[in-house]
Amino acid sequence: PATGTSNAVSPALVPVFSIKTGSLKGANGVAIPAACPPSRADFIAKLSSNVAAGNVLGSPITFNTDAAVQDTATNKARATAMLVTLQNFTGKPGVGCPAASTPELLSQQKTGVVSATSDSV
Template sequence: MHFLSTLTTVSLLALSASALPTIQSTNGIAVRASPSAVKSNTTTAAGAVSPTLVPVFSIKTGSLKGLNGVAIPAVCPPSRADFIAKLNTNVAAGNVLGTPITFNTNAAVQDTTTNKNRATAMLITLQNFTGKKGVGCPAASTPELLTQQKTGVMAKPGVLCT
């Protein structure tokens, strides 16, 4: 009977380990994740947008003029803190007022397509900032986002879209 309970325990341990999600490591070897790793990985995937992924806007709120002298509302662009908070809400929802967005929150991923997708998500957030479809700030209020959307490279402050 002791043998049977030991065998059952070993079987249960093997079964519980096989139920863990498989994570691909950087060297291509599949490994099983511990429950705590699964939780932290989920938190990272659905986690907050790092401020390092949001360019600093060169145009200041209240300037009334955006890229190429385009008139912009006095409240545009929004404050950095307000913008990042709204972006976090939208990224968590996966959409902005029904418009799907894609925003990879992993700051280590910096390929062209990912950065273009991030810029598009930020522009959609900006243009619908008030919570009403199409009511927000025009893209001209954030030339850095236009540059990133066009080039796939995160723009530096003051570098305008050409």
């Protein structure tokens, strides 16, 4: 579930995706669906909905919505919540975009370091 002051996810907590929708190629040249990654606005809206629910299709997620909290464990948990949202984006289990469509989220999940967001680009 969301921890912090609000269930709304600030764009400052979501990295900008370097791979553009329709490119058909993700990280390391992996083929991705044409609809991936989703638009930033659509992704943040879906993520906010999932965070408010505390789960994605029944799988619990944790996402601290307090942008002042930037420790490694919190950022890894945020990345995991974002990847689960991405991979189930259509609302059907496993039907969405592969992690290869957002290398920024993969990196954040591994390192706990956030890539550039819209507020810092």
